[in-house]
Amino acid sequence: MTGLSAQEIKTGPSAEFIMAVVSQRNYKTAEEIVEIEKGVDTTVDMHVTAMKMVKPGMQELDIVVEIEKIARATGGDISFPTIATISGQTLHNHYHGNIIEAGQLFLLDCGAETSMAYAGDLSSTFPVGQTFTDLQKDIYNLVLKSHYACVDALKPGVTFKEVHRAACLTITEGLKSMGLMKGDAESAVEAGAHALFFPCGTGHMMGLDIHDMENLGEEFVGYGGEPKSTQFGLKSLRLGRVMEPDFVVTIEPGIYFIPELTDQWRSQKKFMEYLNYDEIDKFRDFGGIRNEEDYLITPDGKRLLGSKRKPMLIEEVEALRK
Numbered sequence: 222m223t224g225l226s227a228q229e230i231k232t233g234p235s236a237e238f239i240m241a242v243v244s245q246r247n248y249k250t251a252e253e254i255v256e257i258e259k260g261v262d263t264t265v266d267m268h269v270t271a272m273k274m275v276k277p278g279m280q281e282l283d284i285v286v287e288i289e290k291i292a293r294a295t296g297g298d299i300s301f302p303t304i305a306t307i308s309g310q311t312l313h314n315h316y317h318g319n320i321i322e323a324g325q326l327f328l329l330d331c332g333a334e335t336s337m338a339y340a341g342d343l344s345s346t347f348p349v350g351q352t353f354t355d356l357q358k359d360i361y362n363l364v365l366k367s368h369y370a371c372v373d374a375l376k377p378g379v380t381f382k383e384v385h386r387a388a389c390l391t392i393t394e395g396l397k398s399m400g401l402m403k404g405d406a407e408s409a410v411e412a413g414a415h416a417l418f419f420p421c422g423t424g425h426m427m428g429l430d431i432h433d434m435e436n437l438g439e440e441f442v443g444y445g446g447e448p449k450s451t452q453f454g455l456k457s458l459r460l461g462r463v464m465e466p467d468f469v470v471t472i473e474p475g476i477y478f479i480p481e482l483t484d485q486w487r488s489q490k491k492f493m494e495y496l497n498y499d500e501i502d503k504f505r506d507f508g509g510i511r512n513e514e515d516y517l518i519t520p521d522g523k524r525l526l527g528s529k530r531k532p533m534l535i536e537e538v539e540a541l542r543k
C-alpha cells in the first residue's frame with residue numbers, strides 16, 4: 222500500500238521510477254520478439270493487400286476497412302489509428318474521405334497488434350496507377366537511399382540521433398543534386414534547413430505500444446533522461462539515445478512537400494542560402510513519401526523483424542500493381 226490516492230499516483234511518479242520501468246521495457250525478451258514478429262507479419266499482410274487493391278475512384282476509407290479486418294481476424298487489433306491517404310504530406314493524417322485519383326501516390330502507415338498487445342508498425346508509399354512517374358521514382362529512390370543509410374548505420378553503440386542524421390544528410394545531398402537545395406549539406410542539416418522536407422523523426426522504440434511507453438515521456442524512453450533538442454525537425458525525433466542490443470526500433474525517414482510550410486518559410490525568407498524555393502514550388506502537389514520497417518538491435522548489428530518482407534523496391538511495388 223502506498224497510502225496515496227490513484228490521482229496522486231498518476232500525477233507523481235518519480236523520474237527514478239519511470240527510468241526503472243523504461244530500463245525494463247526497452248530491452249525486449251526472446252518471447253516478446255516472437256510476439257512482435259507476429260504483429261509485423263500481419264502488418265505486412267495489411268500492406269500487401271492495400272498495394273494490390275488501390276484503384277482510382279475508391280475512397281481512402283475502402284482500403285482502411287479491408288486492411289483493418291486483417292488485423293482483427295488474428296484475434297488482435299490495429300496497433301494505432303491507420304493512416305491511409307493520398308495526402309501523405311500531412312503527417313498523422315487520419316482523414317479517409319478523399320476519392321483516390323490516377324497518378325497520385327498513396328501513403329499507408331498502419332500496424333497490427335497481437336492478442337498479447339504487441340505492435341507492428343510499417344509504412345509504404347505506392348502509385349495509384351500501375352507504375353510510378355519518373356519524378357515519383359526520383360523522390361521514392363531518394364527516400365529508399367536515406368532508409369538504407371539509416372539501416373547501415375544502425376548498430377549498438379551508435380546514437381539514434383546519428384542514424385537520423387544519416388537520413389537528413391542523404392536527403393539533403395539528394396535534393397541538392399535535384400536542384401531543390403543548395404550550399405553545404407552538413408551545414409544545411411546542422412541549421413535544420415532539410416526539415417522543410419523532413420520535419421519529423423526517423424523512428425521510435427516499439428513494443429507494447431507503437432511509440433513504446435510514450436506516455437512516460439520521450440526524454441526518458443528515447444533519450445535516457447537527457448533533454449531533447451528544441452530545433453524544428455529534431456524536436457520531433459522521439460528517439461536519440463545510444464542503441465543497445467534487444468531494443469526494437471522503427472526506421473521511417475520520408476520526404477514531404479508541405480505547401481503551407483514552404484509558403485511560410487518563403488515569406489520569412491528562411492534558409493535562402495540552402496533552399497531553392499522556385500524549384501521547390503514545382504512540387505506543390507507532389508504529396509509525401511515514407512517507407513517504414515521494424516528492426517531489432519542485435520549484439521553485432523540489427524535484424525529486420527518479421528518472417529515476411531514488405532515490398533519496398535520500385536520493381537517489387539510495381540509488380541503488385543499490375
Ligand code: GLY
Nearest residue numbers: 301330331342343
Ligand atoms: N506509424 C505511426 C507513427 O510512427 O507515428
Ligand code: MN
Nearest residue numbers: 342471473513
Ligand atoms: Mn512509426
